Amino acid sequence: MTIAIIGAGMGGLALARVLHVHGIDAVVYEREPARGTRDQGGMLDIHSGQEALREAGLIDQFLAIARGAGQDIRLLEPDGTLLLQEDTLDDAPLLRPEVDRADLRALLLDSIPEHAVRWGHQFDSADNGVLRFVGGGSTTYDLLVGADGANSRVRALVTDARPAHIGHNAVELGIPDIDRTRPDLAAMVGRGNYWVLGDGMSLAAQRNGDGRVRVGLSFYNTAEDWFATSAIPFDDPPAARARLIDLFSGWDARFTELIAACDDTVVPRSISTLPVGLTWPSVPDVTLVGDAAHLMPPVGEGANMALLDGARLGLALAARPHDIPAAVEEYEREMFERTGAAARMSARIQDMLTSPGAARRMLAFFQPG
Structure with a gap:
């Protein structure tokens, strides 16, 4: 063959x-x-x-x-209410490891x-x-x-x-070496997956093996051209972060602080299936x-x-x-x-x-x- x-x-x-x-x-x-x-x-x-x-x-x-x-899983609401926290025991079976x-x-x-x-x-x-x-x-x-x-x-x-767009647009950001640079946020996110789910929006943070935390911001029920109309200046990372923080106004300050702590990697992703x-x-x-x-x-x-x-x-x-x-x-x-x-x-x-x-x-x- x-x-x-x-x-x-x-x-x-x-x-x-x-x-x-x-x-x-x-x-x-x-x-x-x-x-x-x-x-x-x-x-x-x-x-x-x-x-x-x-x-x-x-x-x-x-x-x-x-x-x-x-x-590990942590699930919260936008006002900061913790709904679920599951921490994996050291000897737990690796059923869904990252x-x-x-x-x-x-x-x-x-x-x-x-x-x-x-x-x-x-x-x-x-x-x-x-x-x-x-x-x-x-x-x-x-x-x-x-x-x-x-x-x-x-x-x-x-x-x-x-593939067809499913009304989901996301922005990927990240915080490098979070344990050293922001130990307070590292403790908040934990060792695994950290999800904050709101109506029409979500924030997810995920611990990576190299010490970086990847932050994903999702905007649901949005048009395929949403990035063009969202006023997020992707060519200016500090201004893009500021605009993203505005979009999450009303959420607990800890979550917008997570966005503010990210570096200049700001990547738009349009979701299709x-x-x-x-x-x-x-x-x-x-x-x-x-x-x-x-x-x-x-x-x-x-x-x-x-x-x-x-x-x-x-x-x-x-x-x-x-x-x-x-x-x-x-x-x-x-x-x-x-x-x-x-x-x-x-x-x-x-x-x-x-x-x-x-x-x-x-x-x-x-x-x-």
Whole structure:
């Protein structure tokens, strides 16, 4: 088999690793020019994805870099009322540990041969078993796997579906080395996830393994062009923080102080998803994994589904090395069912976040009955 994987994210690398374990070569083509070119983002809550890491023979290495304390939860209302605080015991099982996305990606990259990843290769087009790259160059394939994320270009080879904005716009900020620079805020946020849910807005703070706290501000039921009309001057970080503090006026002063303490990294993010339960007629030589196949609201399922996609596609191909179309069809049948359920659950959580009384609704979700 000649397997070409587009994208060196969680799904594509998990696929390459599981194939490698089973003695099958694959090449990952990544548009980034080098391994450390781009910030990989914050922490990931890895739960069901641990199954994929077991299949990849990496579970022990994963548990060594996972943060059990990242399972801690604090849930508050905008007036400062603490609704829920769950602190993880030191000997608690790692059911939903947090891990730095960059660390997990590094673990996966280090687990496959160096030559299996071709950096600086951006997908341009593919047909009749020929893959072409932007700027020239081509290669052949028996199976092309789109692991190229939310804005996948491979997706168009199997479906006309495109991501649609869901009325959610977010701004990402951060406080570096918070234990040293702001120990008061570090104590407030705690070791894991800190959520303040209001009507139409939320603030989330997440402890990262490198000492940085990532702060996410979400604005729900907003238009796709909301950033253009919000008067947030993203090219002037201090002024952007001041405008964001204005938008959170009326909230407890501790929360706006958290925004004020952030550095000059101020990144707007417009949230889109693919249709819940998306499927397509199986194509013998092309398939998708991860966000390319089932982009969901960012509520903790995406990376887990991507890892499982990669592992299970790898296992299907290993079981049917001489019948790629059958392996693809088997993988897609299971993936559609599994990720459809995850997408429906993610949509329900997103609905809780965007509805009045979000904090109390989320409390009931965490403590049913």
